[in-house]
Amino acid sequence: MITLGTDEITKYPFLAEGGQFLKDKGFSLEQFGLDPDLKNIVDNAYQRIETAANGNIYKSNLQNGSSTESNLSLEVFSFLIAVILLKLSGKNTLIQRFSLAEARRAEKFLEKDLQHSDENNEKLGIKILSELFSMNVEKQDGKFVVLISDYLKHSVHFHEKEWKLVNRHVDNGKVFLTSHEAVRLVRKELASYIRKKINSMSLPPGLDGFDDTVKKLGSIAKKFHVNIVESTEYPPCIKYAIEVLEKGENLPHSGRFLLATFLLGKGQTVEQIEPLFKNAPDYNEKVTLYQLRHLAGDQGSTTKYACPSCEKVKSNNLCFPVPACDKIINPIQFGRKIDA
Amino acid sequence: MHEKDIQFVEESFKKYYFDHFDLIHVPEKPEQREFGFQKFTGGMNRHISIKNDKELHLFLRNKVPSDVYCSNACYSFPNLPMSEKDWKGADLIFDIDAKDLNLDSRKEHSIIKCTSCNKISKLQDSCPHCNSQKLSVITLTCKDCIDATKNEVIKLSAILSNDFSIAEDNIKIYFSGNEGFHIYVLNSVYDKTESKERSELADYLMFRGAISERYGFKKSSFPELDDKGWKGRMSKQIFGSESKRKKIIKEIASNGESSFQVLLEKLKDTIGVKIDPNVTMDIHRIFRLPGSINSKSGLTKLYCENLEKFDPYKMACFIDDEPIEITANTPIKFELKNKKFGPYENEKIELPSFVAVYMICKGIGTLAI
DSSP states (O other): OOOOOHHHHHHSGGGSOHHHHHHHTTOOHHHHHHOGGGHHHHHHHHHHHHHHHTTOOOOOHHHHTOOOHHHHHHHHHHHHHHHHHHHHHTOHHHHHHHHHHHHHHHHHHHHHHHHOSSHHHHHHHHHHHHHHHOOOEEEETTEEEEEHHHHHHHHTTOOSGGGSGGGSEEETTEEEEOHHHHHHTTHHHHHHHHHHHHHHOOOOSOOOSOHHHHHHHHHHHHTTOOEEEEOOOOOHHHHHHHHHHHTTOOOOHHHHHHHHHHHHHTTOOHHHHGGGGTTSTTOOHHHHHHHHHHHTTSSSSOOOOOOOOHHHHHHTTOOOOOGGGTTOSSGGGTTEEEEO | OOHHHHHHHHHHHHHHHHHTGGGOOOOSSGGGOOEEEEOTTSOEEEEEOOOSHHHHHHHHHHHOOSEEEEESEEESSTTSOGGGSOEEEEOEEEEEEGGGSOOGGGGGGEEEEETTTOOEEESOSSOTTTOOOOEEEEEOOOHHHHHHHHHHHHHHHHHHHHTSOOOGGGEEEEEOSSSEEEEEEOSOTTTTOOHHHHHHHHHHHHTOSOOGGGTTSTTSOOOOTTOSHHHHHHHHHHHOSHHHHHHHHHHHHHHOHHHHHHHHHHHHHHTSOOOOHHHHTOSSOEEEOTTSEETTTTEEOEEOSSTTTOOHHHHTOOSOOOEEEEEEEESSOEEETTEEEOOEEEEEEEEEHHHHHHHHHHTSEEEOO
């Protein structure tokens, strides 16, 4: 458990025990809905959510230099009330956007705390990384050093090549990172930590006075409703697999698995897919149908096999990327566009 | 494989499992491993639990499998279906096989067997007897291939200990029983890593995915020869020496970033370790059991105490030399236990059992009786 002072809670309000913090400062949650003097805090909380929903990071009073004890507390209050409002609204899109924006806000402080010459601050940064994300960090020659196994747990979530281990300074079982990189490494997990914390929180009964603000949140959330339009064009790996089969050449097992699971994933039936394999040099209708049914989860175990990731396809030498492949991690996502 | 051949090979394997049980042991934490086996006549049997050496030896003598496997993973319930096993961790494993090295010399010890007319010929694109292109390629013993795979093992071990900090004692090297080596990393921090993370480790070892902006362009600087990790290895490969470094950097800079990126990608063929990434990223694999015989060759998957001196065609060949008459058919020769055999033109000949087993397993011989 990390023990924090108010100035630290302001930077990382999600680490606070919300109810206890309010109690310590002499407030109760109910007051915020009813007391007109506290209305500005509810407004601040609303703004905090709105800023996050628009993809921006909430500007902290801390950054404006007015870090008096009461200002610090107000800042924590606005976070806590924002969480209450989000819970009351039940809007997942807003909770997600808020969590990500708050993570990015905390990231800035975390980076500063790691760089800070004051040993205590640096320790706090390292402690947060180790306690929240089970990532043991040591400082060595100005770099932040983590075990390769810990690094990989986080880096595998990134698709940018710069995060590949081969593009990192690796020595003696460790990866060497700048403070910015060390913090960036946990951004997604930080956001999901905040999201989980919000989702697992239970609201006290009989909270009144937040209805209008919650209604306003509902209308913000509406803006983020998206339609996904999908093109019918196949990705190049699938086109390749079909071509090979059409030519009567041998498609390796991995290619057949890719093609079948892709088409099943797109909603085609076993009977629709089976004829594609007719030209294969070792074609056998019975075996093909059996295998397709197995992949579809209709036969044998009921596991339905998913289309392998782009990474797996690449390692099987079946990937021939085009620009439209840049932002996808699974062939099944090819051609999906968000129609805003 | 003919019935009589199966019977003979099974008898030979059975004798090996009787005479050499000292070579066959269950791995660490046997009660948490999944075992599997194949017979010459049938498919794969998996999800088997074997608790100790005694059980294993009894199992081998009773079943006389063509191939035996054991999981690199540990499970709470190894004999339940995959989804109920409860995965606890897995040894990090690597497979280095001569077939993945694309060596030129490979053509010299490869032959073809036509799947249409069953005739065996020297390596070519189609069957000279019936023109069919449905061929299976058979490769026979080759010292150069083994030496090249050994080099890859040495490259792998060096990176594992220098970059990944794995103690040498925990790196166990085995001859695969056919054309390569299996390497195990035991008791490491990587035991708990999952498939995606292992795939990253494989890419690292193979030097796949390196980008120019990390190796000299944009914000990065060109690596020094004594840099640690890939930077140092890449630098030594490209620059060779300090005196050439400046000149080569100038050339690289004038050729531009995209040609440097191409150069980096080509480097994986020279300095990257040629492992099979699919084996390394598989955390549920059943991998050939050390000490068991590989039915592709009749040779044993054997622990290599001294890789440099290890000669698989001599040291991993445990079938006895009882003579037996077989019909031998290979247009090229091969070497076992320091003796050369072949070529044979579909001829009846008396050969030691270890040669007969090798030839039957390779599909270039059949019992004459």
